[in-house]
Amino acid sequence: MAAGWSDPRPLSPHLGVWKWHVTMAGSILHRMTVFANYAGLIILAVWLCALAMGPAAFANVNGLLWSAPGKFILVGLTASTVYFLLSAIRHLIWDAGKGFELGAANMLTWLSFVATILVTAALWGWLLLG
Amino acid sequence: MPNTLRTPLAKVRGLGAAREGTEHHVSERVGWIALLILAPYCLISFLILGDYSYPGVREWIAKPWNALPLALLVFVGFQNLALMIRVVIEDYIHGRFSRSALLILNTFAAIALSVTGVWGVFVAALGR
Numbered sequence: 001m002a003a004g005w006s007d008p009r010p011l012s013p014h015l016g017v018w019k020w021h022v023t024m025a026g027s028i029l030h031r032m033t034v035f036a037n038y039a040g041l042i043i044l045a046v047w048l049c050a051l052a053m054g055p056a057a058f059a060n061v062n063g064l065l066w067s068a069p070g071k072f073i074l075v076g077l078t079a080s081t082v083y084f085l086l087s088a089i090r091h092l093i094w095d096a097g098k099g100f101e102l103g104a105a106n107m108l109t110w111l112s113f114v115a116t117i118l119v120t121a122a123l124w125g126w127l128l129l130g
Numbered sequence: 131m132p133n134t135l136r137t138p139l140a141k142v143r144g145l146g147a148a149r150e151g152t153e154h155h156v157s158e159r160v161g162w163i164a165l166l167i168l169a170p171y172c173l174i175s176f177l178i179l180g181d182y183s184y185p186g187v188r189e190w191i192a193k194p195w196n197a198l199p200l201a202l203l204v205f206v207g208f209q210n211l212a213l214m215i216r217v218v219i220e221d222y223i224h225g226r227f228s229r230s231a232l233l234i235l236n237t238f239a240a241i242a243l244s245v246t247g248v249w250g251v252f253v254a255a256l257g258r
Contacts, residue, residue: 031218034214034218035215037211038211041211041243044247048254049246049247049253051187051188051250052249052253053253055184058187059184081169085165085169092159092162126177
């Protein structure tokens with residue numbers, strides 16, 4: 001294994017030459033939501049441990065979570081989780097061999113973006129207003 | 131005219147160019163299916179709770195049909211995400227020491243966080 005890249009020869013171009021596809025955005029967003037969801041799952045684990053440790057700890061954690069910046073983060077994490085799950089469905093459809101045609105693949109990806117926004121808005125609208 | 135360039139031996143072996151990775155791929159996909167069931171279930175179960183006071187939430191989590199899927203969600207969630215982060219590390223980190231160190235750290239973090247989350251669920255469900 002190389003201990004760092006020291007070869008001075010140029011690499012072949014990628015981002016500069018490939019025509020943009022929405023499936024590229026879907027893919028990199030999927031990877032980014034993995035990290036966001038990891039943080040979100042840690043927050044869930046912290047919340048559960050606070051619940052286990054008593055009313056004082058629970059009140060502290062809840063206070064942080066439902067503060068203004070906390071809510072902002074929670075909405076972002078909801079969107080991240082929803083997108084990850086919808087994207088998982090999209091990948092499972094592809095694993096089954098369906099939806100590889102260019103139009104279908106792009107449509108599936110756009111659908112996952114739109115559905116993420118709709119589900120997140122519906123959830124938080126319900127939570128904050130209902 | 132066969133529509134494949136694979137030799138019969140390649141088909142029997144069932145491997146791709148990397149010679150391994152099928153098990154990882156299947157684990158990841160099965161994990162996703164589990165999360166697609168557990169996440170909505172736990173979310174809905176929490177949303178219909180109603181009483182979000184401390185005693186209310188403790189009473190909610192004491193019921194096994196709330197606690198067990200939640201414990202599974204945390205456990206399967208960390209395991210699956212750690213698997214995906216492993217791929218990211220393998221993709222981007224190539225230094226001899228940093229690659230091994232990050233992969234080990236990823237494994238340890240997944241185990242530590244899984245166990246911590248499950249501990250939280252069970253102590254909240256069963257404790258005083």
